[in-house]
Amino acid sequence: MLKVGIVGICGRMGHVLVNCFMGLDGVKVVCGVDRNTNNLPINCNVPVVPSFEELDIIPDVLIDFTRPDCSLETLSFARAHNVKVVLGTTGFDDDAKDLIKEASKDIAIVWAANFSVGINILLSLIKKTASIMQDADIEIVEAHHRYKVDCPSGTAIAMGEAAALGRNVNLKDVMVSGRDGITGERQYGTIGFSSVRGGDIVGVHDVNFLCDGESVTLTHKASSRETFARGAIRAAMWLENKKAGLYSMKEVLDLDFK
Numbered sequence: 001m002l003k004v005g006i007v008g009i010c011g012r013m014g015h016v017l018v019n020c021f022m023g024l025d026g027v028k029v030v031c032g033v034d035r036n037t038n039n040l041p042i043n044c045n046v047p048v049v050p051s052f053e054e055l056d057i058i059p060d061v062l063i064d065f066t067r068p069d070c071s072l073e074t075l076s077f078a079r080a081h082n083v084k085v086v087l088g089t090t091g092f093d094d095d096a097k098d099l100i101k102e103a104s105k106d107i108a109i110v111w112a113a114n115f116s117v118g119i120n121i122l123l124s125l126i127k128k129t130a131s132i133m134q135d136a137d138i139e140i141v142e143a144h145h146r147y148k149v150d151c152p153s154g155t156a157i158a159m160g161e162a163a164a165l166g167r168n169v170n171l172k173d174v175m176v177s178g179r180d181g182i183t184g185e186r187q188y189g190t191i192g193f194s195s196v197r198g199g200d201i202v203g204v205h206d207v208n209f210l211c212d213g214e215s216v217t218l219t220h221k222a223s224s225r226e227t228f229a230r231g232a233i234r235a236a237m238w239l240e241n242k243k244a245g246l247y248s249m250k251e252v253l254d255l256d257f258k
């Protein structure tokens, strides 16, 4: 039986995860960590503590959907106790990304800005389309619910990275985000990002390839957080016998795109 702890168990993703685990064979939730213990999911019958200092159960895998500062605490607890990690939090800065890579020398981590199967298939199409449509202006438009705190979304950035990879460039060198005022003409080769925030939108991503005479748009719409939760559970089960290292959903789903 694979024992899983959920960090952020009282958040939106935590609630959905607890539901998705119900009735699954070979895996069970044994504990939760969340500073907001007032908002426990219905059907949550495991100990939930507000911080790692109070956690006295060591699970096999921690699934973390929280905030970057909390995820770094998750990684240090996991390293100290040899626990595997499924990391779903978004919004990490470069220093935090380096710390994730460093931690993966000691423990096995699946890190994905988006755990949905559809998004991970789409990433390969984006890379391919960007490499074939070399002259296309690439514009990524994402929309999320009013509570989202990071912008552009981690998924939009992952899509931008896939497009940049298809063109053999570094996203940081071509990314344009948050246009406002007299911006001047669009620079050739840049990848633009725009964000919409409002209502209860779970996540919509449009990747537009805009040419003279034609355009192609690759779209993904998430209608329920269950898609992310199911992907994260699949990643946790996949990790069971994996050695230390940094893995993505590409490995979990065995997507063989280059």
Ligand code: NAD
Binding pocket: 007, 008, 009, 010, 011, 012, 013, 014, 033, 034, 035, 036, 050, 051, 065, 066, 067, 069, 070, 087, 088, 089, 090, 091, 112, 113, 114, 115, 116, 154, 228
């Ligand atoms: P949320 O705000 O509803 O939940 C986050 C939870 O983490 C809260 O309950 C909060 O109390 C807890 N938390 C935050 N900091 C903490 C700390 N220091 N110690 C203990 N608990 C702490 O957010 P959400 O909508 O569930 O999303 C969480 C994260 O997951 C975000 O970064 C979001 O972008 C990301 N996300 C990723 C995917 C994916 O597929 N990778 C999908 C959905 C959301």
